[in-house]
Amino acid sequence: MRSLKEIKKSAAKAAAVAFLLLGAVGVVSYASEADTAKTPFVLTFNTSTTGVFPRGVSYEGISLEGKTLEEAKSEISDYIEDxxxxxxxxxxxxxxxxxxxSSFGVACTNAEIVSSxxxxxxxxxxVEQYKKQKDMDVNPVDLDLQFSLDTQTLHDTISEYTSTLSRTVSNASVKRENAQFVVTEAVNGIAFDTEAIYNELTGMINDFSTADPINYTFPYTETPATYTxxxxxxxxxxxxxFYTDGLGDKNRRNNISRAAEGMNGRIFYPGETISALDLYGAVTIENGYAEAPGYNQGRVExxxxxxxxxxTTTLYNxxxxxxxxxxxxxxxxxMVNYVYPGMDAMVAPQDNSDFKFVNSSNHPIYIEAYVVDDRICINIWxxxxxxxxxxxxxxxxxxxVSWPETLYNIVxxxxxxxVGEVRVxxxxxxxVEVHPALSCVSYKQIYIDGQLVEETELNRDNYKAASGLIYRASDCNVSASARPGNAGEAMVFPxxxxxxDISVTTPGGGEWPYYE
Known part of the structure; x- marks a missing residue:
């Protein structure tokens, strides 16, 4: 059993420690040696630290020292809500x-940990508080708050924006309306790297060490239009x-109109090769074309x-x-009779024979083609x-020029x-019209201020001869002859x-009489 002196010494030591740790806020009292038998030693409480957290208690590295339990819970609740x-x-x-x-499912998944x-x-x-502080110094408590993120919703939202706001580059375009050009402005292309944006935003949102606002600009690649x-x-x-006249019968006119429609309004950029057959589309009944007279291997069929x-000839010119x-x-x-020899061009859909040219200018071109009355007109703007x-x-x-020996087969x-007494x-x-064999050479001429300064050969062409076909009535005879025409005279091949010259005679060889 300890002596009174030892008890006094132990009490004094404890009191000294308490004063050192707690700033002498608490009160330690003890009786004198003379009064020991009457007054027992009293160890009072440190009221300034009772009910608050000691050093070593924290959440997410944020100290709770000196805060009450309610204050701590309120602070942590605000932290989670932020x-x-x-x-x-x-x-x-x-x-x-x-x-x-919260739009993307951010929530604390272990808020109940606060109860610890x-x-x-x-x-x-x-003394008890001192011991608890010592324990906390050795084994501190730091609450690790866990948060969730709905990554699928985030990814879907980002994808919706990048898909909706992406743009394919589009050059300016033009349409001719009411003899005026209406231009649609170019659109620059915009492309996003959706996965890179998702990864970057995910990292920013998952940084729960801060509640500062996130200001994020989606990076994108912009591709400027080539033509404005x-x-x-x-x-x-x-x-x-250029224009040509004489469109022929209903079916032939239909085909000319259909081909003009296919090329009208088409835009071609510098360096592009233009195919006449591509302009016309499939030359088929299903695509709106009809049967009409045309050349096929030196025959009209x-x-x-x-x-x-x-x-094609009009386009070529x-x-x-x-x-x-x-x-x-x-x-x-x-030979055709709507342009000079050497100035025609043909296509043959049956064997893919085509007419092609290149936009060799420095700017886009626009093809305008239309039929008016008995004329096909083409403008290149x-x-x-x-x-x-x-x-x-x-x-x-x-x-x-040479004509076939038989100008016309007469049937x-x-x-x-x-038959009978009718007009000749x-x-x-x-x-079917007769066609002469013909060879020619065509030239391009350049004039400056109305003066010829250059002439270059354009084409050398040969055309086959072909007999024509004439139907006649059974009560007459028909014959034909070719000759150079006279000025002002209507000509078959102007x-x-x-x-x-086609003459109609009676069966006996006399001139056919004129009948009203």
């Missing part, structure tokens, strides 16, 4: 979108323009799309006047860069021609100056 409602602004191609973290603080506040006398509205500031006049070669590069052109097997005093012309030199056909015009019908 992160769940964390404000964020997304800037996407100049548009802003606002969200809170219930027994960690200071209690008891100063400036490239469609077309000149007042076409670069090249009914073919689907008969007449599209007249469109417009291209020549626009001075675009011709990459492939072939003349008809037989663009930006004129040629000198105003410069012009181009074309000429054809005929090297030889009796009373269903096509009339009704006694016969030219079903571009070579030849005409055909």
């Amino acid at each position: 992160r769940q409602s964390r404000y964020m602004v997304w800037n996407i191609v100049g548009n802003t979108y606002e969200y809170s973290a 603080l219930d027994n960690l506040t200071m209690s008891g006398n100063i 509205s400036a490239d469609f500031a077309f000149s007042e006049l076409p670069l090249g323009s 009914m073919v689907v799309g008969g007449g599209v070669c007249q469109v 417009a291209v020549l006047r626009a001075e675009l590069d011709v990459s492939y052109r072939k003349n008809h097997s037989m 663009g930006i004129e860069e040629r000198d105003a005093n410069r012009s181009v012309r074309f000429r054809t030199e005929i090297l030889s 009796v056909n009373d269903s096509e021609c009339q 015009n009704y006694k016969h019908k030219v079903e 571009y070579i100056g030849w005409t055909i």
Whole structure:
């Protein structure tokens, strides 16, 4: 059993420690030696630390020392709420979108861990508090709050924006309406790396060490359009323009109109090769074409799309006047009567024979094609860069002309021609026109201020001869002869100056009488 002196000494030591640790806030008292028998030693409580957390208690590295349990729980609740409602602004191609973290399922998944603080506040006398502090110094408590993030919702939301706001690059375009050009401005392309954006935003939202607002701009790649509205500031006049007349019967006219429709409004950029067959589309009955007379291996036959070669010829001449590069052109097997020899161009859908040219200018071109009355017209629009005093012309030199020995095969056909006393015009019908064999050379001429400064050979062409076909009535005879035409005279082949005389005689050889 300890002596009174030892008890006094032990009490004094404990009191000294308490004063050292707690700043002498508590009160330690003891009786004098003389009064020991009457007054027992009293160890009072440190009221300034009772009910608050000691050093070593924290959450997410934030100290709770000196806070009550209620204060700590309130602070931690605010901490969780700040992160769940964390404000964020997304800037996407100049548009802003606002969200809170809770929009993407951010929530504390272990909030109940706060209850583990219930027994960690200071209690008891100063010795007991001292011991608890010592324990906490050795084994501190730091609450690790866990948060969840709905990554699927975040990814889906990002994907919706990047998909909706992505843009495919689009050059400016133009349409001709009411004799005016209406230009649609170019659109720059925009592309996002959705996965990179998702990973970056996920990392920012998952940083729960801060509740500061997230301001995030979606990175993107912008691809500028190659051609803008400036490239469609077309000149007042076409670069090249041409028309041909004589569209023929209903089916042939239909085919010409259908081919013109296919090319009208088409835009081609510098360096592009243009195919006539591509412009026309499939030359088939299903695509709106009909059977009409056309050339096939030196003969006139009914073919689907008969007449599209007249469109091709008209296009070829417009291209020549626009001075675009011709990459492939072939003349008809037989001469046509709507342009000079050497100035025609053909296509043959049956064997993919085509007419092709290149937009060799520095700007886009626009093809305008339309049918009016008995005429097919084609204009090629663009930006004129040629000198105003410069012009181009074309000429054809005929090297030889020869007619077939039999100009026309003459067939009796009373269903096509009339028997009896009728006008001579009704006694016969030219079903197929005769074609001479012809060779020629064509030239391109350049004029400056109206003066010829350059002439270059364009084409050398040969055309086959072919007999024509005439139906006649059974009560007459028909014969034909070719000769050079006279000035002012209607000619069968005006571009070579030849005409055909057709005479109708009685069975006895007399001139057919004129009947009203």
